[in-house]
Amino acid sequence: xxxxxxxxxxxxxxxxxxxxxxxxxxxxxxxxxxxxxxxxxxxxxxxxxxxxxxxxxxxxxxxxxxxxxxxxxxxxxxxxxxxxxxxxxxxxxxxxxxxxxxxxxxxxxxxxxxxxxxxxxxxxxxxxxxxxxxxxxxxxxxxxxxxxxxxxxxxxxxxxxxxxxxxxxxxxxxxxxxxxxxxxxxxxxxxxxxxxxxxxxxxxxxxxxxxxxxxxxxxxxxxxxxxxxxxxxxxxxxxxxxxxxxxxxxxxxxxxxxxxxxxxxxxxxxxxxxxxxxxxxxxx
Numbered sequence: 485x486x487x488x489x490x491x492x493x494x495x496x497x498x499x500x501x502x503x504x505x506x507x508x509x510x511x512x513x514x515x516x517x518x519x520x521x522x523x524x525x526x527x528x529x530x531x532x533x534x535x536x537x538x539x540x541x542x543x544x545x546x547x548x549x550x551x552x553x554x555x556x557x558x559x560x561x562x563x564x565x566x567x568x569x570x571x572x573x574x575x576x577x578x579x580x581x582x583x584x585x586x587x588x589x590x591x592x593x594x595x596x597x598x599x600x601x602x603x604x605x606x607x608x609x610x611x612x613x614x615x616x617x618x619x620x621x622x623x624x625x626x627x628x629x630x631x632x633x634x635x636x637x638x639x640x641x642x643x644x645x646x647x648x649x650x651x652x653x654x655x656x657x658x659x660x661x662x663x664x665x666x667x668x669x670x671x672x673x674x675x676x677x678x679x680x681x682x683x684x685x686x687x688x689x690x691x692x693x694x695x696x697x698x699x700x701x702x703x704x705x706x707x708x709x710x711x712x713x714x715x716x717x718x719x720x721x722x723x724x725x726x727x728x729x730x731x732x733x734x735x736x737x738x739x740x741x742x743x744x745x746x747x748x749x750x751x752x753x754x755x756x757x758x759x760x761x762x763x764x765x766x767x768x
Contacts, residue, residue: 485546500526506659514531516530553565576613584736647678677750
């Protein structure tokens with residue numbers, strides 16, 4: 485039995501679907517089971533990474549875990565899951581981390597939070613694997629509203645390049661690691677096949693949509709305020725802006741062949757991702 489945390493998000497849901505298709509027993513832990521909308525074959529249980537009792541209950545009968553945690557509580561939530569996994573004699577934990585934990589100069593919040601989670605896994609003695617995406621193609625969905633209504637993309641750090649990866653490719657790597665041998669102790673940096681700037685991604689979206697789109701670079705302060713306006717905390721707004729600024733460094737622009745090396749299938753291009761998500765950007 486594989487336990488998936490974060491099972492209703494983009495990566496987690498894709499992973500669950502892959503495991504179900506492969507007829508692998510899967511349990512999903514979520515705060516709101518009734519709203520999960522997961523396949524009937526999934527054992528959906530209530531749980532919260534901040535509640536060790538609910539984690540312990542979710543781990544009964546589980547031998548492998550996909551650990552997905554977010555936000556400032558990543559260190560605590562990872563430690564909670566790993567402690568309970570140790571008690572439950574879990575055989576393997578796969579942690580979705582940040583690709584930037586491998587950059588020693590990256591001292592901003594998100595890689596720092598994930599480093600502490602990674603270290604907790606290493607210290608536990610449980611066989612583990614770290615998956616580190618450099619960036620997510622799915623973050624482009626944040627532009628959907630302005631593309632639909634204003635034919636525009638507004639973003640800071642317009643010259644920064646990130647080798648963003650498709651959420652389905654991350655899930656494919658996770659499914660392979662969870663169901664095959666030879667991955668214990670490995671750290672996999674994950675990227676797509678090319679490093680793109682926001683303007684280049686906008687151009688791809690315009691081509692796929694068949695209509696012109698404008699890219700407008702905004703000041704970091706304005707981008708931070710937009711995050712706050714969406715209801716996120718100041719801690720998260722600062723963390724996200726620090727993350728976006730690292731696109732100006734070379735580390736996130738490196739293309740890694742890991743997706744194909746692990747799964748045997750080439751990584752998805754941003755054009756292919758955009759085509760799959762066409763409806764999210766199309767005018768109503």
